[in-house]
Amino acid sequence: MNTTQQSNEVYSENGIVYPSKVMLDLAKLKKVYPTPKGDYVVLEDLNLQILKEEFVTIIGHSGCGKTTMLSMIAGLNPISGGNISVLGNPVKGPGPDRGVIFQSPSLMPWMTALQNVLLGVNQVFPHATKGQRQDIAKYYLHKVGLEDAFHKKASELSQGMQQRVGIARAFAIKPKVLLLDEPFGMLDSLTRGELQDILIEIWNKEKITAVMITHDVDEAIFLADRVVMMTSGPKAKIGDILSIDFERPRTRKSVLENDDYYTYRKHLIDFLEH
Amino acid sequence: MEQEMVLKKEKSMSTNFKQILAKLTPSIKKDGIMKSLKNTGITLLSILLFLGLWHMGSKALYNKEADYKIEKALTERGEEAAAAERACIASGDSSCQPNTLPSPSQVWASLKSLVADHHVISADKAAFAEKMAATNEKMIAAGKDPIVYTGRASFIDIVLTSIKTVFAGFLLALLIAVPIGIIIGLSPSLRSAFNWFIQIFKPVSPVVWYLLVFMIVKTLYIGDSSDNAFVISFISVGFCAMWATLVNTAMGVASVDKDYINVAKVLKLGTFQKVFKVILPSSLPLIFTGLRITLSVAWMVLIAIELLAQSQGLGLFVWEEFQNGANDSNAKIIVAMFVIGIIGFLLDRLMLAVQNMVSFNKNEMA
Numbered sequence: 343m344n345t346t347q348q349s350n351e352v353y354s355e356n357g358i359v360y361p362s363k364v365m366l367d368l369a370k371l372k373k374v375y376p377t378p379k380g381d382y383v384v385l386e387d388l389n390l391q392i393l394k395e396e397f398v399t400i401i402g403h404s405g406c407g408k409t410t411m412l413s414m415i416a417g418l419n420p421i422s423g424g425n426i427s428v429l430g431n432p433v434k435g436p437g438p439d440r441g442v443i444f445q446s447p448s449l450m451p452w453m454t455a456l457q458n459v460l461l462g463v464n465q466v467f468p469h470a471t472k473g474q475r476q477d478i479a480k481y482y483l484h485k486v487g488l489e490d491a492f493h494k495k496a497s498e499l500s501q502g503m504q505q506r507v508g509i510a511r512a513f514a515i516k517p518k519v520l521l522l523d524e525p526f527g528m529l530d531s532l533t534r535g536e537l538q539d540i541l542i543e544i545w546n547k548e549k550i551t552a553v554m555i556t557h558d559v560d561e562a563i564f565l566a567d568r569v570v571m572m573t574s575g576p577k578a579k580i581g582d583i584l585s586i587d588f589e590r591p592r593t594r595k596s597v598l599e600n601d602d603y604y605t606y607r608k609h610l611i612d613f614l615e616h
Numbered sequence: 617m618e619q620e621m622v623l624k625k626e627k628s629m630s631t632n633f634k635q636i637l638a639k640l641t642p643s644i645k646k647d648g649i650m651k652s653l654k655n656t657g658i659t660l661l662s663i664l665l666f667l668g669l670w671h672m673g674s675k676a677l678y679n680k681e682a683d684y685k686i687e688k689a690l691t692e693r694g695e696e697a698a699a700a701e702r703a704c705i706a707s708g709d710s711s712c713q714p715n716t717l718p719s720p721s722q723v724w725a726s727l728k729s730l731v732a733d734h735h736v737i738s739a740d741k742a743a744f745a746e747k748m749a750a751t752n753e754k755m756i757a758a759g760k761d762p763i764v765y766t767g768r769a770s771f772i773d774i775v776l777t778s779i780k781t782v783f784a785g786f787l788l789a790l791l792i793a794v795p796i797g798i799i800i801g802l803s804p805s806l807r808s809a810f811n812w813f814i815q816i817f818k819p820v821s822p823v824v825w826y827l828l829v830f831m832i833v834k835t836l837y838i839g840d841s842s843d844n845a846f847v848i849s850f851i852s853v854g855f856c857a858m859w860a861t862l863v864n865t866a867m868g869v870a871s872v873d874k875d876y877i878n879v880a881k882v883l884k885l886g887t888f889q890k891v892f893k894v895i896l897p898s899s900l901p902l903i904f905t906g907l908r909i910t911l912s913v914a915w916m917v918l919i920a921i922e923l924l925a926q927s928q929g930l931g932l933f934v935w936e937e938f939q940n941g942a943n944d945s946n947a948k949i950i951v952a953m954f955v956i957g958i959i960g961f962l963l964d965r966l967m968l969a970v971q972n973m974v975s976f977n978k979n980e981m982a
Binding site for chain 1: 873875876878879881882883884885889893894897898900976
């Protein structure tokens with residue numbers, strides 16, 4: 343096993359000893375799509391370790407396999423080779439320990455905002471009382487600023503508000519890992535900024551390990567502890583990793599005023615342009 | 617003069633009808649009163665034009681038929697007979713009227729006579745029930761079947777029988793097609809297993825369905841003297857009409873947005889929850905589109921099937937009037953035609969309203 347992250351504390355499960363701080367471990371990950379012209383290798387020999395309570399953003403060119411990687415972590419896409427483990431347990435399929443915020447809000451349009459969040463909450467907390475589950479759902483809807491829209495149908499909400507429900511739904515099931523697939527890609531820049539603030543505010547409180555795909559360099563720096571850059575496909579792998587050493591909690595203003603910001607930005611843009 | 621009166625009446629009736637329609641159509645955008653007035657005007661004008669053309673057409677056909685009759689009398693029986701025939705036609709005597717496409721006023725008169733006839737029959741029925749009340753009470757007390765009115769059915773009764781049949785058939789189609797559609801929609805292998813069956817039976821004509829149902833029901837009802845025309849006709853209607861719902865339900869269930877399925881997978885919803893909370897609600901709009909087609913098909917094939925099954929509905933009414941060949945038979949057939957058309961239209965509006973109610977994506981609806 344890859345043990346680059348040395349640690350004195352150890353976490354053991356199923357008799358295997360793991361470095362304690364690692365939440366998500368991708369080892370020699372491979373994805374192959376068979377095509378009539380032969381196999382198309384999307385990802386090959388991809389190694390990445392993500393620590394507990396870490397926020398990682400993934401940046402790379404379109405079609406390099408970022409979404410493929412994320413959906414493999416989510417368990418929605420089968421693994422062709424290598425393995426993925428969460429706290430040492432190999433991923434065998436989708437599950438609520440890995441919450442996903444999709445690019446499109448993917449709410450059930452016939453349900454209200456509250457019902458959409460409850461759909462997950464009911465599943466994850468089957469032994470809680472109805473009132474407790476309602477409270478959890480309402481708490482997170484409140485957190486994303488939708489306290490006035492509990493009973494609005496999802497189809498009546500704007501794209502931005504729908505994605506807020508998406509965020510509430512993902513946090514409300516208390517996942518170990520949060521996977522975000524370009525969640526703000528379809529929004530205008532003003533709404534995007536608002537939602538980034540909401541996301542980071544909840545995250546500061548919950549500290550759920552987060553992996554987020556983005557195309558937006560500024561978003562990547564603002565949100566992340568580390569920015570992972572992926573090489574272009576086919577056979578994409580990790581190209582470079584940039585640690586963002588800004589203190590948390592961050593504000594947009596303090597980040598923009600920091601001189602390192604422009605160094606980070608240049609580093610990322612240089613990577614993407616080559 | 618009388619003609620004008622009739623036209624006026626029809627005009628006022630059509631405006632009433634439009635008002636009812638406006639109530640049934642939920643989403644008429646208020647682009648200003650002028651526009652809707654203009655639209656109403658155009659509709660009225662087209663109705664008048666239609667009535668005018670119909671009137672002229674029937675007049676021309678009437679004259680042609682009258683000329684032919686006189687000509688025939690002349691060649692076969694001589695001039696005297698021809699003159700008598702001419703006088704007879706001119707006098708309006710029902711024994712020698714040309715039998716052709718009836719004019720709008722004749723149809724209107726027929727409608728009135730059918731309604732009057734309904735009142736007569738209803739009064740008859742009420743009188744009969746009153747007369748039999750005491751006797752029937754005794755018969756029920758003695759454990760026997762009460763004596764029921766077995767006289768001629770009125771036009772309104774006939775229409776009601778047809779509506780009853782079509783709804784029974786529709787319900788049958790719904791109960792068969794929706795569950796099967798869901799099951800085959802969920803499983804690709806069942807879908808391919810059922811596909812040949814659907815493809816082969818979908819285009820089968822209502823007449824053949826009737827014969828098939830007749831073969832089965834006749835055997836099942838052996839020794840039972842009760843009238844099974846109703847049963848045969850509604851089952852045939854159901855079988856004929858259910859295919860659109862079956863195909864649409866299967867398609868709706870099979871083509872649920874992949875995002876919703878992914879959400880269900882991530883949340884690890886059980887099969888029951890997945891079907892009832894995600895798959896079914898998301899395919900409801902397509903299911904209801906199917907049901908709407910099913911209802912309109914059911915109403916369309918009903919006429920043919922009632923005719924074959926000798927069920928006391930509009931189909932049989934039309935056929936009997938045609939066979940009857942009485943002076944106002946043709947006009948009654950046209951009345952039935954309009955009634956069939958209008959009811960079909962109203963049924964479609966009803967389904968559209970239900971469909972709009974269950975559709976969650978309002979802007980996707982046409």
